Amino acid sequence: xxxxxxxxxxxxxxxxxxxxxxxxxxxxxxxxxxxxxxxxxxxxxxxxxxxxxxxxxxxxxxxxxxxxxxxxxxxxxxxxxxxxxxxxxxxxxxxxxxxxxxxxxxxxxxxxxxxxxxxxxxxxxxxxxxxxxxxxxxxxxxxxxxxxxxxxxxxxxxxxxxxxxxxxxxxxxxxxxxxxxxxxxxxxxxxxxxxxxxxxxxxxxxxxxxxxxxxxxxxxxxxxxxxxxxxxxxxxxxxxxxxxxxxxxxxxxxxxxxxxxxxxxxxxxxxxxxxxxxxxxxxxxxxxxxxxxxxxxxxxxxxxxxxxxxxxxxxxxxxxxxxxxxxxxxxxxxxxxxxxxxxxxxxxxxxxxxxxxxxxxxxxxxxxxxxxxxxxxxxxxxxxxxxxxxxxxxxxxxxxxxxxxxxxxxxxxxxxxxx
Amino acid sequence: xxxxxxxxxxxxxxxxxxxxxxxxxxxxxxxxxxxxxxxxxxxxxxxxxxxxxxxxxxxxxxxxxxxxxxxxxxxxxxxxxxxxxxxxxxxxxxxxxxxxxxxxxxxxxxxxxxxxxxxxxxxxxxxxxxxxxxxxxxxxxxxxxxxxxxxxxxxxxxxxxxxxxxxxxxxxxxxxxxxxxxxxxxxxxxxxxxxxxxxxxxxxxxxxxxxxxxxxxxxxxxxxxxxxxxxxxxxxxxxxxxxxxxxxxxxxxxxxxxxxxxxxxxxxxxxxxxxxxxxxxxxxxxxxxxxxxxxxxxxxxxxxxxxxxxxxxxxxxxxxxxxxxxxxxxxxxxxxxxxxxxxxxxxxxxxxxxxxxxxxxxxxxxxxxxxxxxxxxxxxxxxxxxxxxxxxxxxxxxxxxxxxxxxxxxxxxxxxxxx
Numbered sequence: 001x002x003x004x005x006x007x008x009x010x011x012x013x014x015x016x017x018x019x020x021x022x023x024x025x026x027x028x029x030x031x032x033x034x035x036x037x038x039x040x041x042x043x044x045x046x047x048x049x050x051x052x053x054x055x056x057x058x059x060x061x062x063x064x065x066x067x068x069x070x071x072x073x074x075x076x077x078x079x080x081x082x083x084x085x086x087x088x089x090x091x092x093x094x095x096x097x098x099x100x101x102x103x104x105x106x107x108x109x110x111x112x113x114x115x116x117x118x119x120x121x122x123x124x125x126x127x128x129x130x131x132x133x134x135x136x137x138x139x140x141x142x143x144x145x146x147x148x149x150x151x152x153x154x155x156x157x158x159x160x161x162x163x164x165x166x167x168x169x170x171x172x173x174x175x176x177x178x179x180x181x182x183x184x185x186x187x188x189x190x191x192x193x194x195x196x197x198x199x200x201x202x203x204x205x206x207x208x209x210x211x212x213x214x215x216x217x218x219x220x221x222x223x224x225x226x227x228x229x230x231x232x233x234x235x236x237x238x239x240x241x242x243x244x245x246x247x248x249x250x251x252x253x254x255x256x257x258x259x260x261x262x263x264x265x266x267x268x269x270x271x272x273x274x275x276x277x278x279x280x281x282x283x284x285x286x287x288x289x290x291x292x293x294x295x296x297x298x299x300x301x302x303x304x305x306x307x308x309x310x311x312x313x314x315x316x317x318x319x320x321x322x323x324x325x326x327x328x329x330x331x332x333x334x335x336x337x338x339x340x341x342x343x344x345x346x347x348x349x350x351x352x353x354x355x356x357x358x359x360x361x362x363x364x365x366x367x368x369x370x371x372x373x374x375x376x377x378x379x380x381x382x383x384x385x386x387x388x389x390x391x392x393x394x395x396x397x398x399x400x401x402x403x404x405x406x407x408x409x410x411x412x413x414x415x416x417x418x419x
Numbered sequence: 420x421x422x423x424x425x426x427x428x429x430x431x432x433x434x435x436x437x438x439x440x441x442x443x444x445x446x447x448x449x450x451x452x453x454x455x456x457x458x459x460x461x462x463x464x465x466x467x468x469x470x471x472x473x474x475x476x477x478x479x480x481x482x483x484x485x486x487x488x489x490x491x492x493x494x495x496x497x498x499x500x501x502x503x504x505x506x507x508x509x510x511x512x513x514x515x516x517x518x519x520x521x522x523x524x525x526x527x528x529x530x531x532x533x534x535x536x537x538x539x540x541x542x543x544x545x546x547x548x549x550x551x552x553x554x555x556x557x558x559x560x561x562x563x564x565x566x567x568x569x570x571x572x573x574x575x576x577x578x579x580x581x582x583x584x585x586x587x588x589x590x591x592x593x594x595x596x597x598x599x600x601x602x603x604x605x606x607x608x609x610x611x612x613x614x615x616x617x618x619x620x621x622x623x624x625x626x627x628x629x630x631x632x633x634x635x636x637x638x639x640x641x642x643x644x645x646x647x648x649x650x651x652x653x654x655x656x657x658x659x660x661x662x663x664x665x666x667x668x669x670x671x672x673x674x675x676x677x678x679x680x681x682x683x684x685x686x687x688x689x690x691x692x693x694x695x696x697x698x699x700x701x702x703x704x705x706x707x708x709x710x711x712x713x714x715x716x717x718x719x720x721x722x723x724x725x726x727x728x729x730x731x732x733x734x735x736x737x738x739x740x741x742x743x744x745x746x747x748x749x750x751x752x753x754x755x756x757x758x759x760x761x762x763x764x765x766x767x768x769x770x771x772x773x774x775x776x777x778x779x780x781x782x783x784x785x786x787x788x789x790x791x792x793x794x795x796x797x798x799x800x801x802x803x804x805x806x807x808x809x810x811x812x813x814x815x816x817x818x819x820x821x822x823x824x825x826x827x828x829x830x831x832x833x834x835x836x837x838x
Binding site for chain 1: 441535581639640641660663666667775778781785788790813815816831835
């Protein structure tokens with residue numbers, strides 16, 4: 001039964017994608033504006049549905065952080081709707097022609113950017129994602145199948161209903177946006193194998209979800225959002241200013257993927273610098289997990305012994321790993337071993353060291369003298385963020401609208417045959 | 420044991436990839452020239468190894484087409500080595516910086532093209548692929564793990580030995596190129612799950628191999644090389660010239676993925692045109708598989724009845740499907756249902772029809788008045804061809820050197836924290 005349900009969902013999405021693929025930029029703006037207006041008009045219904053979800057979450061004893069994530073009150077909903085305006089204002093990435101050339105046989109060849117077709121997005125209990133992703137998909141002429149967390153099912157159903165009606169009001173197929181409204185987990189595995197209809201899967205969630213997608217999907221998946229991020233304090237770093245950057249990277253928003261996980265400190269400055277850094281970190285409530293040499297240098301602190309396992313952990317909390325390294329190459333070797341390929345930084349005033357680090361470290365984002373917290377579509381000026389990719393194909397790092405497009409080759413001949 | 424073997428292979432490839440990633444274009448040219456010289460010097464050994472494979476294939480009763488595919492005599496080997504020169508001459512796609520911008524906070528941001536890292540390529544019994552892929556991987560600074568068909572194991576081992584020695588002679592790690600020299604099939608499945616080390620899998624083979632990779636891989640896979648290609652003869656087509664293009668697309672090399680599989684004919688010209696077309700096709704030995712209306716129009720021909728299954732078949736032989744369609748939208752609908760997303764063409768002198776078809780048909784390559792046989796890296800001017808992708812992520816259609824690269828974001832601040 002689930003099989004048939006998913007097949008139908010896929011067919012409907014594919015069919016809808018044909019109607020979306022060649023909309024003009026103006027038509028897409030009209031559509032997004034209609035969605036914004038409809039969401040505004042339906043705000044009471046949506047907030048009421050969310051209240052049901054929040055009440056159920058409280059009754060189920062979910063923790064405060066979870067409940068905060070799934071909360072969608074009037075203020076937050078207004079923010080989400082305001083973001084639609086921003087997306088309307090972004091350049092339309094579809095229909096761009098590039099690499100045009102006239103071949104020797106007289107055939108004219110170019111590539112044209114086109115929508116991917118159908119995108120499947122699997123995400124956790126954040127109802128704002130339902131709006132964000134639907135809007136980004138439609139802006140790029142894609143149909144989308146959404147699968148949100150079961151904790152926000154009522155919110156998501158209310159939002160999807162409004163969006164689908166808005167799509168229909170513009171004379172477009174409402175199946176451009178479909179929500180899997182059955183919490184059965186086998187539907188996730190089924191969606192991952194719907195390769196006749198779905199062109200890309202974006203999992204927005206933790207390690208377990210990413211792994212499930214990597215293992216089960218027969219559709220290309222954009223893995224991402226897991227950041228074991230490193231910052232290397234070189235012997236030529238300005239130490240006082242380094243502390244500000246490290247605190248920013250670790251403390252500003254510890255629960256996100258671009259937050260700092262491990263500091264690597266050149267041994268030439270470790271004795272001088274670590275006491276200052278440790279004081280600054282602990283003053284912010286950060287727990288220290290250090291290598292043996294770190295513990296020796298900081299006898300006054302309660303430092304947990306670091307292991308390969310702790311260096312492989314994305315903390316997502318006020319914990320930080322500290323390791324003293326013999327030199328920059330030891331720092332690079334550590335990063336190559338433990339990084340998830342998300343964001344790494346070097347702090348130094350030595351141009352040779354900076355160049356070496358930026359050449360040799362191959363993560364999605366590599367920083368010189370800046371916080372890893374910048375790895376974000378908004379901060380990078382992409383105007384929107386679909387996800388942060390930590391794989392190397394198709395899109396890397398913050399994914400903007402461009403990541404929801406592909407291209408086709410167009411060739412114009414004069415009844416031209418290959419000789 | 421296989422598990423450990425593959426882990427070691429993966430680790431070695433990853434380690435080698437670090438040494439390759441920042442080679443200059445000159446260093447890479449020197450490397451490729453060394454490989455070309457070494458292959459030339461070892462031609463006798465390689466041809467002798469290939470003779471063993473050919474003898475074994477004959478003893479095993481393989482058909483002539485198979486034996487021809489795996490044959491690597493002195494002449495063919497010279498051609499393969501000459502192709503290395505062409506690759507040396509191509510622009511180096513690595514190290515290009517693009518999308519540079521100065522952000523409002525003073526941070527400078529750009530993207531830089533970098534190698535993917537480690538590429539796994541699984542292919543059938545064509546020993547030339549061993550050279551081609553190794554050379555393209557090294558040109559783009561990637562390490563490669565090769566898994567060829569068991570029928571050419573001796574040839575591949577001889578070639579890999581020479582290439583690895585040439586790599587070492589340039590002071591680079593020989594594990595930049597590794598060949599899985601054990602025909603055990605479980606090594607293929609194991610390779611597909613080596614996601615800690617391998618960044619991309621390229622399967623070059625038939626439907627079964629593609630399906631195995633889609634289902635088993637936990638690594639991103641570039642599916643491709645399966646072409647159910649269509650040509651639509653519009654009512655406004657120049658019919659005589661259309662025949663030449665159709666014959667070219669079907670007959671020139673029927674065993675390849677860009678060969679034509681199905682002709683769709685507008686019903687307004689079917690009665691006039693089909694007798695001419697059928698005569699031309701059968702004169703070339705092409706077998707006709709037609710819809711009911713086609714059979715009625717061609718009573719003099721022995722036409723097999725077309726089914727959904729036959730329209731879903733990539734013929735790879737001198738067989739062609741023929742269907743009469745009511746109009747251009749019926750042609751587009753047929754293509755959407757049966758195409759593998761490889762190559763489609765319209766033949767027409769009507770600009771409106773041409774535009775409609777090229778907008779609405781979303782395959783990797785869409786042609787106006789040209790043969791589908793042009794879907795090829797060489798024909799498209801890419802200078803090389805890794806494979807032909809029929810999926811939409813990362814690379815679409817003929818994959819040149821660019822498809823073996825990714826990018827990283829580089830950001831330079833002044834101890835910049837996110838506010």
